[in-house]
Amino acid sequence: MIELEKLVRKNILALEPYTCAREEYSGNEGIFLDANENPYGQLNRYPDPKQKLLKQKLSELKNIDLENIFLGNASDEIIDLLIRIFCNPGKDKILVFTPTYGMYKVAAAINDVEIIEMPLTKQFQPDLQNLPASFFGKTNCCKIAFFCSPNNPTGNILEIPDWFISSFTGIVVVDEAYIDFCKQKSFIGKIANHQNLVVLQTFSKSWGLAAARVGMAFSNQKIVALLNKVKPPYNISTPNQLAAIEALENVESFTIRLVELLEEKDRLLNELLSIPYIKKVFPSDANFFLVEVTNAEKIYSDLLKAGIVVRNRSSVVKNCLRISVGTREQNLLLIEKLKNL
Ligand SMILES: Cc1ncc(COP(=O)(O)O)c(C=O)c1O
Incomplete structure (x- = not known):
């Protein structure tokens, strides 16, 4: 069994997150004089930092508890947050299977995190059997393995066996940005069985909302709590939350x-x-x-x-x-x- 706390950067574990005064008040109506907003205007109020309504709708659609959902300023923000939570700059590494989506590498470079690139096979599959044993030990410094499935740019579903997720001593991220376009079942159903699994999806592709920048992460409550702790408080604007809610109301x-x-x-x-x-x-x-x-x-x-x-x-x-x-x-x-x- 993986000990999540041991994978998290110490400064993140110790972090006191920013809190908003309005989080202590649950009503929608009130005299809001807490956030130095302007009382006039149409977009004058800060957005809901917890995106409650949007998560509620997603929870129903995906049949998953609210506590297992995190929403980001699209998947790109979530990729960056995951690297920041788990990878010590200049020390830890991430693993990707190439060719793949370019932002894993960019986000790693921004965070001064080394990237290990394992080439996909001729059939564009990860060669997991031949990964060095060091990825599975206690001294594994590779904190996150990113799988993009269906993979960009090759377009195919990757085979990610359960044995790998169970034995890899780091976080396994399955980026399902394109999952709605195929019949493959999402890995969301596996998050209850794997403490180290994070599934990413996005409103940018099948939902046609790339401009709204809304991305989803599904994982266990501990990882969701860490993401919430590190994210900027108002990471998804009100118009963008509303755009995603409207889409979910028109399935x-x-x-x-x-x-x-x-x-x-x-x-x-x-x-x-x-x-x-x-x-x-x-x-x-x-x-x-x-x-x-x-x-x-x-x-x-x-x-x-x-x-x-x-x-x-x-x-x-x-x-x-x-x-x-x-x-x-x-x-x-x-x-x-x-x-x-
Ligand atoms: C595999 C993959 N993940 C994530 C993204 C980024 O999605 P978002 O718009 O949610 O940041 C893309 C965009 O092309 C992608 O191909």
Whole structure:
């Protein structure tokens, strides 16, 4: 059994978090003279620091207790908070499986935390059997292992076996930013069995709310409490909380849009496969495709000139572009352009 407190930085354990006076008052109506706000204006009040209503709705949708939910200024903030909570700068390390989402590396570098990059196999799977034994011992200085599943930019679900989560002597983060686009079951169901597991999801992808910057972490109460302790008190603005609440009140339209997008994804795949210079479209469990072409640099810049922006991922997977699924109209324009290059 992992001892969480031993993994946490000492200064974080000792930290006295900032408290807001309004947390001591539970009513919505009152004469609020506690926070030096301006009494006039539409957005004059600080947001709910605990995001109670949004968490309530999420708790119902995800069938998980409120105490197991943390909300961040999107996943990127949560990635940074986790590194700050568990990794001593200049001493501890994190583990990632490459190619993967770039922010793990950036957040680690900002915090002066070394990153160990293990390459995914040819099938884009983590080679966990061959990890050095030192990752599983008491002296493991690798505090967090980040798994991105479905993985960005490869698009596939990663195999993360229970034995690994049980035996890794650090925190296991499963970033499920793209989980709603596939049939794979979320790891949320496993948090009760693993004290060291954190599952990340986001409103930025399937919910279509990238501008609102709302990210979710699901974990045991201790890790959620640590995240709450370290976060800035008002990390999600009122308009952004309301945008997420509104989305959760319209799950039906979310589902309709999701089905539409997935149908569009199938259509786009077929079209991409018909283009001669596209050598491979990697199987995708997400809302994008990793596409191997004959000359990624040229195709990327030709598309750019036509006002079509895709992501050139050649630096991490040879000659590959990452293409998000757009609307029918956008995809048709993309295909038309690709066919005429
Ligand atoms: C795997 C993965 N995680 C997290 C994020 C960031 O999401 P957010 O908008 O919630 O910060 C992205 C964005 O592209 C992503 O690909």
